[in-house]
Amino acid sequence: MNNIKKTKNYCMIGHVSILTSKTKEGNKGKSNSDIIKERKPSQRIMSLLTSFEQKDYKKNYVFKNYSKTIKNKKPIEQFKYYLENNPVVINDNELLVGGIFLRFKDIKMELKAGNAFKRVIGDSYFSTGVKGYSIRTPPGYKNIIKFGFAGLRDKSLRLLKKEKDPEKIKFLENSAKANDLACKFIAKYSEEALRKSKTEKNLSRKRELLKIAKCCHDISVREPRHFYEGVQIIWFTKVFGAVGGLGRFDQYLWKLFKKDLKEGRLNYEGALDLIEDFWIKCNLWNQGWTAPNDSWQHITLSGLKPNGGDGTNDLTYLCLQAQYDLKLPEPKVSVRFSGKHPEGLVAETCKVLRLGLGMPSIYNDKVVIPGLKRLGISLKDARDYTNNGCSEIILDGNSTTCFAQINLLDILNKTIRKKAFSNFKDLLDTYKVEIEKEIQIPEVNSVTHPLLASTMDDCLLKGSGNCARYILKGSLANATPNAVDGLAAINKLVFEDKKLSLNKFIKALDSNFKDNSIRHLIINVPKYGNDESYADLIAKDIAEYFCDAVLRKYPNKKGDNIKVSPGLLAFDVQYLRHMDASPDGRKKGEHVANAISPAIGRDLKGPTAVINSARKIDFRKASYGSVLDMVFYSGLFSQQTEDRFVDFIRTFLKYPSTATLHVNFLDIELLKAVQKDPKNPAYKNIIVRVWGFSAYFVDLDKDLQDHIIKRTQFM
Amino acid sequence: MKLNKSNKSEKLIVFDIKRFAIHDGPGIRTTVFLQGCPLRCGWCHNPEGISIGKGPKSKKIELNELFEEIIKDKPFYEISKGGVSFSGGEPMLQFKPLTKLLRMCKKSKVNTAVETCGHCNWEAFEKIIPFVDLFFYDLKHIDNKIHKKGTGSSNKIILDNLKKLDKRGCNIVIRIPLISGFNDDKKTFSDIGKFLSELKNIRFIEVLPFNVFAESKYSKLGKKIDEKFTKILSQQKINELTEPLRKEIRK
Numbered sequence: 033m034n035n036i037k038k039t040k041n042y043c044m045i046g047h048v049s050i051l052t053s054k055t056k057e058g059n060k061g062k063s064n065s066d067i068i069k070e071r072k073p074s075q076r077i078m079s080l081l082t083s084f085e086q087k088d089y090k091k092n093y094v095f096k097n098y099s100k101t102i103k104n105k106k107p108i109e110q111f112k113y114y115l116e117n118n119p120v121v122i123n124d125n126e127l128l129v130g131g132i133f134l135r136f137k138d139i140k141m142e143l144k145a146g147n148a149f150k151r152v153i154g155d156s157y158f159s160t161g162v163k164g165y166s167i168r169t170p171p172g173y174k175n176i177i178k179f180g181f182a183g184l185r186d187k188s189l190r191l192l193k194k195e196k197d198p199e200k201i202k203f204l205e206n207s208a209k210a211n212d213l214a215c216k217f218i219a220k221y222s223e224e225a226l227r228k229s230k231t232e233k234n235l236s237r238k239r240e241l242l243k244i245a246k247c248c249h250d251i252s253v254r255e256p257r258h259f260y261e262g263v264q265i266i267w268f269t270k271v272f273g274a275v276g277g278l279g280r281f282d283q284y285l286w287k288l289f290k291k292d293l294k295e296g297r298l299n300y301e302g303a304l305d306l307i308e309d310f311w312i313k314c315n316l317w318n319q320g321w322t323a324p325n326d327s328w329q330h331i332t333l334s335g336l337k338p339n340g341g342d343g344t345n346d347l348t349y350l351c352l353q354a355q356y357d358l359k360l361p362e363p364k365v366s367v368r369f370s371g372k373h374p375e376g377l378v379a380e381t382c383k384v385l386r387l388g389l390g391m392p393s394i395y396n397d398k399v400v401i402p403g404l405k406r407l408g409i410s411l412k413d414a415r416d417y418t419n420n421g422c423s424e425i426i427l428d429g430n431s432t433t434c435f436a437q438i439n440l441l442d443i444l445n446k447t448i449r450k451k452a453f454s455n456f457k458d459l460l461d462t463y464k465v466e467i468e469k470e471i472q473i474p475e476v477n478s479v480t481h482p483l484l485a486s487t488m489d490d491c492l493l494k495g496s497g498n499c500a501r502y503i504l505k506g507s508l509a510n511a512t513p514n515a516v517d518g519l520a521a522i523n524k525l526v527f528e529d530k531k532l533s534l535n536k537f538i539k540a541l542d543s544n545f546k547d548n549s550i551r552h553l554i555i556n557v558p559k560y561g562n563d564e565s566y567a568d569l570i571a572k573d574i575a576e577y578f579c580d581a582v583l584r585k586y587p588n589k590k591g592d593n594i595k596v597s598p599g600l601l602a603f604d605v606q607y608l609r610h611m612d613a614s615p616d617g618r619k620k621g622e623h624v625a626n627a628i629s630p631a632i633g634r635d636l637k638g639p640t641a642v643i644n645s646a647r648k649i650d651f652r653k654a655s656y657g658s659v660l661d662m663v664f665y666s667g668l669f670s671q672q673t674e675d676r677f678v679d680f681i682r683t684f685l686k687y688p689s690t691a692t693l694h695v696n697f698l699d700i701e702l703l704k705a706v707q708k709d710p711k712n713p714a715y716k717n718i719i720v721r722v723w724g725f726s727a728y729f730v731d732l733d734k735d736l737q738d739h740i741i742k743r744t745q746f747m
Numbered sequence: 748m749k750l751n752k753s754n755k756s757e758k759l760i761v762f763d764i765k766r767f768a769i770h771d772g773p774g775i776r777t778t779v780f781l782q783g784c785p786l787r788c789g790w791c792h793n794p795e796g797i798s799i800g801k802g803p804k805s806k807k808i809e810l811n812e813l814f815e816e817i818i819k820d821k822p823f824y825e826i827s828k829g830g831v832s833f834s835g836g837e838p839m840l841q842f843k844p845l846t847k848l849l850r851m852c853k854k855s856k857v858n859t860a861v862e863t864c865g866h867c868n869w870e871a872f873e874k875i876i877p878f879v880d881l882f883f884y885d886l887k888h889i890d891n892k893i894h895k896k897g898t899g900s901s902n903k904i905i906l907d908n909l910k911k912l913d914k915r916g917c918n919i920v921i922r923i924p925l926i927s928g929f930n931d932d933k934k935t936f937s938d939i940g941k942f943l944s945e946l947k948n949i950r951f952i953e954v955l956p957f958n959v960f961a962e963s964k965y966s967k968l969g970k971k972i973d974e975k976f977t978k979i980l981s982q983q984k985i986n987e988l989t990e991p992l993r994k995e996i997r998k
Contacts (some may be wrong), residue, residue: 577800
């Protein structure tokens with residue numbers, strides 16, 4: 033917090049600049065972003081937005097006694113029941129149709145022994161309630177666009193004719209059946225639209241209803257051939273229960289868009305209108321994991337194409353424009369930067385970021401793709417990466433994923449109490465052994481959703497929900513930055529300066545720093561995130577050691593579709609604040625850092641120092657993902673200085689550090705005011721980035737709100 | 748970059764280093780605040796940096812060490828065409844070691860800027876000019892009497908040096924603090940405008956209203972700031988006051 037006071041005097045308030053004849057172009061503060069423009073969405077979109085705010089949409093989609101009814105059924109029967117009972121409703125102004133309902137049930141947090149928290153899921157289900165379907169397995173949207181559900185059904189039937197293995201026959205039968213059910217469900221929408229059109233008096237709406245009818249009819253019998261059909265079938269996939277990321281939206285829809293544009297069927301305005309319709313839909317069903325809007329509806333834009341070219345296209349910019357126009361928390365948007373991206377893409381992305389929605393998040397292909405290659409993933413597939421809806425890196429449409437995590441700070445707390453150490457190296461070595469012992473990987477998960485399994489690369493061909501081309505098993509380390517700071521403090525105070533014994537150090541921890549003088553000593557030791565080698569080199573050592581140890585303990589075999597993937601990410605870290613006091617000077621109750629971002633409030637040298645600290649770590653080793661969070665004061669950049677922010681991001685991309693950067697533009701004082709008066713309607717629409725997601729600030733629980741407020745704000 | 752051994756004993760007295768400075772010249776910069784100032788402006792927004800030789804936050808730092816700190820953000824300078832800025836206090840008070848450090852920065856292709864009140868011997872500028880890409884030159888008042896009353900010093904040498912710097916073709920940005928009870932009148936800005944319109948190398952003029960966050964610094968130092976300086980002017984008032992300046996420049 034000191035940092036804010038210290039640096040506040042650099043904010044230019046009331047500052048006037050006068051240009052002279054000698055002023056150079058660069059000084060005029062000209063933004064080099066000129067694709068995304070101030071504009072108002074169409075009348076139809078504005079009306080949709082209004083009805084969204086009234087929230088009368090969702091009323092149409094409530095199921096009664098759903099979970100009880102489907103409880104003991106097989107997945108295919110559950111899916112059938114879901115579709116048969118999903119009401120066919122077309123709302124006013126909609127062009128995209130279909131409603132979904134998602135919800136969690138019985139999620140409880142339970143305190144496990146040893147300060148580790150585990151989310152206990154009771155009789156829970158998500159989305160359509162299909163048993164065992166992993167909430168983090170996005171379907172193969174590419175194949176849905178390529179074949180449609182009709183095509184996938186036919187493909188299943190074709191494969192079925194040749195298949196002899198009874199297990200595989202069962203799988204293919206279910207796939208065929210599920211895809212057929214999907215087609216029939218879509219056809220019902222066609223009929224409904226046609227029925228409505230007959231009584232519709234407004235001519236233009238009548239035309240729209242006929243358009244809906246034709247679209248739904250066509251995609252119920254064949255693959256989508258137009259952009260509108262493409263967007264609609266993607267939305268239906270969500271209606272059918274798809275969760276997890278939405279993949280590379282601008283890539284898999286590009287061909288349809290290009291063709292429509294060329295043939296004069298569509299213009300940019302029309303395409304943007306459909307994209308915005310899709311965006312609004314994502315906001316209607318936004319239930320999440322840790323908070324509303326932790327929904328995994330995550331769209332990835334741009335990045336390298338499988339053939340190695342840059343994927344930036346007109347759809348990339350239209351999606352950014354939609355985000356800019358609507359300013360909604362859903363869907364989450366990420367932009368991948370390939371290194372071959374057009375220069376302007378950075379400025380356009382920054383323009384959206386500066387709205388303060390915490391989006392888009394920024395992915396660096398130069399870090400991610402070499403990391404995936406190390407696991408034995410083909411270059412072509414590695415270039416087609418996306419995220420699972422949060423920050424975990426997966427492959428678009430051909431990988432399932434699940435993960436386990438360990439808590440490095442908790443391990444450190446235990447290690448230092450283990451024995452007497454003769455020197456720091458002794459302690460560090462013991463710690464590393466303990467880390468390796470604790471490293472875990474999750475169980476294999478198969479795609480149990482009979483429809484979505486058929487959309488994934490290789491599942492149909494191999495006749496099993498276990499046979500996605502890759503099964504990524506993430507192994508995560510959380511609280512890493514706090515552990516690093518703790519190690520630095522012990523090294524400095526106990527072994528180098530001999531200011532206190534390790535026993536005294538531990539006693540201070542046991543008393544939760546009753547004696548503040550020891551805590552004070554700890555706080556003054558260099559910390560990770562300040563571009564000082566003392567702590568940063570420990571960070572490099574520990575972070576890279578963890579990644580190497582994961583792959584040493586669980587090596588990836590050539591030709592095996594299971595790939596263990598280490599990640600410097602964190603999950604549910606807000607609950608770790610209940611951990612005991614730790615050697616980094618953190619008291620019980622204080623938050624730990626997210627992912628590989630500096631410990632909260634410990635980075636005092638500004639954003640460039642944070643990036644430089646991180647850059648010392650080879651994040652290609654953390655193939656499952658690595659995230660830096662950053663908070664800038666919302667008023668920091670003026671028109672004259674906004675290009676500095678763009679250049680900051682350019683530097684982040686040119687000199688690789690983490691895979692992902694999240695940037696918040698916030699006014700912490702304002703957020704504190706919101707906490708005091710959360711019902712104030714003026715605060716309703718404040719959106720913040722949490723980690724893998726952005727959400728309305730007022731919807732977050734206090735733990736998460738505090739985590740955001742306490743992060744260092746650069747001013 | 749190899750470090751120069753002969754710089755080892757030379758030091759600069761620094762009271763703050765601010766990285767990711769975005770208001771002190773082009774691009775992303777590191778601003779180094781040097782201790783000590785010949786002027787005594789009652790509204791100074793860095794009162795902790797005024798006393799010469801030593802201040803409450805000051806530290807003597809070896810040139811090599813300081814250079815290493817500056818060079819850390821080189822990637823950011825490179826992309827944003829930024830660099831290092833020296834502010835204060837008054838950097839020209841320590842021009843000898845400063846010139847050496849600036850030479851090291853230029854050798855490493857780091858853009859350099861110096862913010863100065865202009866109150867020093869011309870010889871000092873002569874030495875430093877080859878290593879400075881941009882001067883931020885503070886201009887407070889044209890009327891010598893008022894200047895002397897507000898800052899404790901005559902403005903003669905300041906105005907002379909500015910003319911000379913301009914003549915030498917240096918890049919100059921003029922910074923004018925707009926302080927109520929000192930120069931918040933149209934005539935001052937008209938006079939400043941007239942003076943500046945004679946010069947040829949002014950890139951930019953910045954008018955900086957009193958920094959409200961400076962007030963808390965005074966109380967921390969156990970000092971009191973004259974209340975008349977702390978009055979906050981509205982943007983409209985600021986625009987009105989600076990209009991004559993704009994007019995003169997446009998001529």
